[in-house]
Amino acid sequence: MEKFTRLTTVAAPLPQENIDTDQIIPARFLKTIQRTGLGKHLFADQRYDEQGNEKPDFVLNKPAYRKAGILITLDNLGCGSSREHAPWALQDFGIRCVIAPSIADIFHSNCFKNGLLPIRLPLDICETLMDDARQGENARLTVDLEKQQIIRPDGETIPFDVDPFWRHNLLEGLDNISQTLLREGEIEQFEQRANRAWIPSTEGENS
Amino acid sequence: MHKPSSPRTLYDKIWDDHVVLTLEDGTCLLYIDRHLLHEVTSPQAFEGLRAAGRPVRRPGATFAVADHNVPTSDRSLPIKDQQSRLQIETLERNVEEFGVPYFPLLSRKQGIAHVVGPEQGISLPGMTIVCGDSHTSTHGALGSLAFGIGTSEVEHVLATQTLLQKRAKNMLVRVEGQIGPGVTAKDIMLAIIGRTGTAGGTGYVIEYAGSAVRALDMAGRMTLCNMSIEAGARAGMVAPDETTFAYVKGRPYAPKGEAFEQAVAYWRSLRSDDGAHYDKEVVLDAAEIKPSLTWGTSPEDVMAIDGLVPSPDETTDPAKAERIRRTLSYMGLEAGQKLAGTPVDAVFIGSCTNSRIEDLRAAAAIVQNRKVVPSVRAMVVPGSGLVRQQAEAEGLDKIFRDAGFEWREAGCSMCLGMNPDKLETQQRCASTSNRNFEGRQGPQGRTHLCSPSMAAAAAVTGTLCDVRELMEGAR
Ligand code: SF4
Numbered sequence: 001m002e003k004f005t006r007l008t009t010v011a012a013p014l015p016q017e018n019i020d021t022d023q024i025i026p027a028r029f030l031k032t033i034q035r036t037g038l039g040k041h042l043f044a045d046q047r048y049d050e051q052g053n054e055k056p057d058f059v060l061n062k063p064a065y066r067k068a069g070i071l072i073t074l075d076n077l078g079c080g081s082s083r084e085h086a087p088w089a090l091q092d093f094g095i096r097c098v099i100a101p102s103i104a105d106i107f108h109s110n111c112f113k114n115g116l117l118p119i120r121l122p123l124d125i126c127e128t129l130m131d132d133a134r135q136g137e138n139a140r141l142t143v144d145l146e147k148q149q150i151i152r153p154d155g156e157t158i159p160f161d162v163d164p165f166w167r168h169n170l171l172e173g174l175d176n177i178s179q180t181l182l183r184e185g186e187i188e189q190f191e192q193r194a195n196r197a198w199i200p201s202t203e204g205e206n207s
Numbered sequence: 208m209h210k211p212s213s214p215r216t217l218y219d220k221i222w223d224d225h226v227v228l229t230l231e232d233g234t235c236l237l238y239i240d241r242h243l244l245h246e247v248t249s250p251q252a253f254e255g256l257r258a259a260g261r262p263v264r265r266p267g268a269t270f271a272v273a274d275h276n277v278p279t280s281d282r283s284l285p286i287k288d289q290q291s292r293l294q295i296e297t298l299e300r301n302v303e304e305f306g307v308p309y310f311p312l313l314s315r316k317q318g319i320a321h322v323v324g325p326e327q328g329i330s331l332p333g334m335t336i337v338c339g340d341s342h343t344s345t346h347g348a349l350g351s352l353a354f355g356i357g358t359s360e361v362e363h364v365l366a367t368q369t370l371l372q373k374r375a376k377n378m379l380v381r382v383e384g385q386i387g388p389g390v391t392a393k394d395i396m397l398a399i400i401g402r403t404g405t406a407g408g409t410g411y412v413i414e415y416a417g418s419a420v421r422a423l424d425m426a427g428r429m430t431l432c433n434m435s436i437e438a439g440a441r442a443g444m445v446a447p448d449e450t451t452f453a454y455v456k457g458r459p460y461a462p463k464g465e466a467f468e469q470a471v472a473y474w475r476s477l478r479s480d481d482g483a484h485y486d487k488e489v490v491l492d493a494a495e496i497k498p499s500l501t502w503g504t505s506p507e508d509v510m511a512i513d514g515l516v517p518s519p520d521e522t523t524d525p526a527k528a529e530r531i532r533r534t535l536s537y538m539g540l541e542a543g544q545k546l547a548g549t550p551v552d553a554v555f556i557g558s559c560t561n562s563r564i565e566d567l568r569a570a571a572a573i574v575q576n577r578k579v580v581p582s583v584r585a586m587v588v589p590g591s592g593l594v595r596q597q598a599e600a601e602g603l604d605k606i607f608r609d610a611g612f613e614w615r616e617a618g619c620s621m622c623l624g625m626n627p628d629k630l631e632t633q634q635r636c637a638s639t640s641n642r643n644f645e646g647r648q649g650p651q652g653r654t655h656l657c658s659p660s661m662a663a664a665a666a667v668t669g670t671l672c673d674v675r676e677l678m679e680g681a682r
């Protein structure tokens with residue numbers, strides 16, 4: 001996984017609530033067997049008209065935000081479907097950090113797994129950052145994961161919380177599976193517990 | 208965090224029984240008993256295993272079925288959409304290569320993973336169950352801890368049979384009393400989401416309890432748990448009881464004989480202890496719940512069928528007013544209008560929320576001796592081939608077909624419009640599915656979520672309407 005330490009970039013303001021993962025990437029673009037190349041479908045229904053032309057009003061189509069690395073939204077970001085295609089599409093577009101007052105659970109953990117930092121901050125702070133972002137191209141935000149703070153364009157710092165487990169993983173760019181496999185002995189011990197004997201195998205019907 | 212001796216909830220008990228180890232910061236390595244796979248969220252996970260040279264740790268705890276992309280029309284024909292075909296072929300290649308049990312497309316046992324799992328006894332009480340699909344919460348109806356995961360987690364479970372997880376908070380939703388005629392589990396759940404909002408359950412696991420929940424059959428409990436994710440919760444559960452045990456007994460993959468008795472003895476211990484702590488509690492009076500549906504583009508946009516669509520003027524919060532305005536315009540509705548009487552273009556009876564035999568019986572009871580209004584495209588998509596077969600044995604297919612419904616093969620179908628079953632631009636649909644997001648059933652489509660009987664009523668009247676008006680003695 002790609003490391004995340006410190007990021008200085010333009011932030012795109014998208015002041016909407018309940019941005020579900022169907023909006024982040026509609027189902028018709030999930031017919032892929034790869035993780036890459038989904039950036040062009042990010043927010044497809046908001047970003048393009050029926051002929052496939054860009055809608056100039058949508059934030060990511062505006063010249064100032066075409067290279068945005070942060071996305072700021074309102075409540076309940078990433079609700080709905082568990083599709084990891086949502087963080088893949090954000091990542092492929094260039095977004096490395098999302099900020100919202102609340103972020104749905106599955107999307108939240110899917111972000112961490114892809115080196116994308118999700119930050120939950122109170123609504124008033126999100127709105128302040130959204131106002132910063134509205135200033136456009138030169139109003140860069142810095143997200144410093146090591147120090148757990150966001151630096152506003154005027155230099156003010158805003159602290160944020162992040163789960164220590166995921167902070168460590170992101171800073172080091174760790175691969176969870178290899179880490180877990182180091183605990184194989186404990187997994188095997190668990191599997192041998194006697195009270196699990198009733199659990200049948202899915203290999204062949206149990207008649 | 209509770210002490211081991213203090214009273215525990217159903218969730219706490221299942222959680223505690225699956226902790227392999229706890230890391231310093233409280234993150235747990237949780238053992239997974241069942242892992243269901245489908246074609247959309249698994250290809251990249253298998254690709255990861257292949258790249259790292261890792262096997263599937265326990266094929267016997269894993270089960271695969273294709274559902275999202277499958278055609279629900281004639282299955283003897285090749286799948287037209289190249290990409291859909293590639294995804295299904297990829298799943299078939301992966302299950303073959305990694306030795307994962309699988310129901311092929313032409314098996315009559317094929318269907319939506321969340322219908323197939325319980326139907327086959329692959330999902331059982333007391334288990335941890337995951338799938339790369341948010342509606343995995345459905346299986347919690349059996350008294351299991353079941354939740355959706357992303358593709359990276361799918362790969363993690365395939366490789367290790369575990370997941371790294373933090374304990375969630377406990378939320379109790381208690382529904383007491385008796386529901387009235389024409390009111391179903393779907394209406395109860397819509398009422399709950401209307402109350403909690405779509406973010407209300409974020410960070411929680413919901414346990415459904417109370418006399419109205421106890422009175423539900425397993426299909427109804429699955430409808431509740433299914434839409435827990437629409438309330439923001441990753442999992443929903445109902446403590447296993449006699450209804451559960453009777454449902455599970457004799458299912459093909461369920462334990463048999465002495466193993467079954469042993470399992471039941473354990474399952475009986477899984478109810479929440481008296482005095483167990485819940486971080487949040489919501490109580491609803493079943494008698495107050497009316498046949499309901501959604502008017503907007505978020506599952507929390509719920510109203511009773513005899514209510515009025517909200518108006519932006521009702522709120523002083525400019526952001527909320529703007530959202531209502533935007534939603535009304537998307538849905539083609541006027542502020543303050545009635546929904547009853549609004550014409551529909553399509554009716555979809557199906558999805559992992561409401562495609563079980565009980566759902567089809569409820570819909571057929573309304574459709575019987577009536578006809579679908581000719582301007583309406585109405586379809587029934589059974590949740591599995593076995594549900595379809597059972598319905599045909601009961602003559603339900605004939606009732607639907609004679610009325611003018613399409614009678615289709617099992618799959619997700621118009622729930623998400625990945626296969627050819629889609630709404631056209633601005634078509635209005637009464638749908639028994641779980642999501643009314645913008646574009647969910649097709650670009651610019653307008654979805655009203657409702658129960659199977661309400662959807663059936665919309666088909667035969669051509670409008671959104673109160674199902675009780677079509678039920679003898681209900682009013
Ligand atoms: S029926 Fe709909 S909600 Fe259920 S698994 Fe299929 S696409 Fe998802």
